[in-house]
Amino acid sequence: MVKVEDIQQYGKEQFETAVASATSLQNGFNAIASAYGDYTKKSFEDTKSFVEKLSGVKSLDKALEVQTEFAKSAYEMFVAESQKIAGLYGDLAKQTFKPLEGIVAKFTPASSH
Structure with missing residues (x-):
């Protein structure tokens, strides 16, 4: 029989998982946006320097040399x-789904080894 406390605990765990996942998602997006x-910024500065x-x-020879250096540097x-x-x-993907591993583990039968 399912107890009310079990349902409340499950709801609390779900909420905590959602919060942890959202936090990971936000931090990941911030890191990506920063990158x-x-x-x-670096590309703009390099183009300005070029x-x-x-x-x-x-x-013309020097112009081709400068252009080749820039193209190689920009590509790298x-x-x-x-x-x-x-x-x-x-x-980001790993961190976002990491909190869900605990929930999945609860519903996955243990290995019989």
Whole structure:
């Protein structure tokens, strides 16, 4: 027979799980937004520096060299930041669903080993 206290405890656990999940979600989104902001700021600064360098170039060879350096640097930064942000999304997913593991464990039969 189910007791009222058991139902109340279950409701309390559900509420605490929802709060923990929402907190993890908020923290994760803040970290992701910060990473995007940092990447955007760095990209803007690098582009500004590139334009300044390019405006001071006097030969086509030097212009191509500056442009090639910028393209390589921008690509490397994009790949690195994309991997970092993808990792943050992965961490967000893990942290968001972590509080639910306890509830799932309660309803999953123990292994008979």
